[in-house]
Amino acid sequence: MQGQDVIMSSGDDAGSPDWETPQDFFDYSLEPELGPFELDAAATAKNTKAERYWSSRDDALKQPWATSKYGMAVFCNPPYGRNLGQWVRKGEAEARIWKRKVVMLLPAKTDLKWFHEIVWARANTVYWVKGRIKFHL
Numbered sequence: 001m002q003g004q005d006v007i008m009s010s011g012d013d014a015g016s017p018d019w020e021t022p023q024d025f026f027d028y029s030l031e032p033e034l035g036p037f038e039l040d041a042a043a044t045a046k047n048t049k050a051e052r053y054w055s056s057r058d059d060a061l062k063q064p065w066a067t068s069k070y071g072m073a074v075f076c077n078p079p080y081g082r083n084l085g086q087w088v089r090k091g092e093a094e095a096r097i098w099k100r101k102v103v104m105l106l107p108a109k110t111d112l113k114w115f116h117e118i119v120w121a122r123a124n125t126v127y128w129v130k131g132r133i134k135f136h137l
Contacts, residue, residue: 038072
């Protein structure tokens with residue numbers, strides 16, 4: 001069964017839904033190791049990292065994160081705001097329901113409930129990024 005992979009970062013916690021995953025980090029660290037990605041669950045037309053994406057207008061928390069092609073994964077760099085735990089719960093549920101890999105780029109907030117109950121308890125793999133990722137608007 002495919003599952004959830006989590007990349008923990010000490011990146012900015014500004015809460016903006018428009019922070020873009022740096023293209024070089026995605027191209028050299030994420031896509032080759034954890035892709036290919038068919039769906040970006042939290043993106044805009046300008047910063048999507050996959051063929052399809054859910055924007056804030058689509059409300060990814062209410063959409064299915066299914067992929068149409070076997071072996072394709074879902075990428076999600078969610079807004080780092082107050083509802084981050086909802087995103088983590090959604091990613092875990094979608095990985096389980098659709099039996100697809102969901103890769104989430106999350107802040108290293110190990111003191112939060114969602115980290116212990118979902119990430120640490122259920123993720124297939126947790127990757128830690130040394131240093132800070134420089135996000136772009």
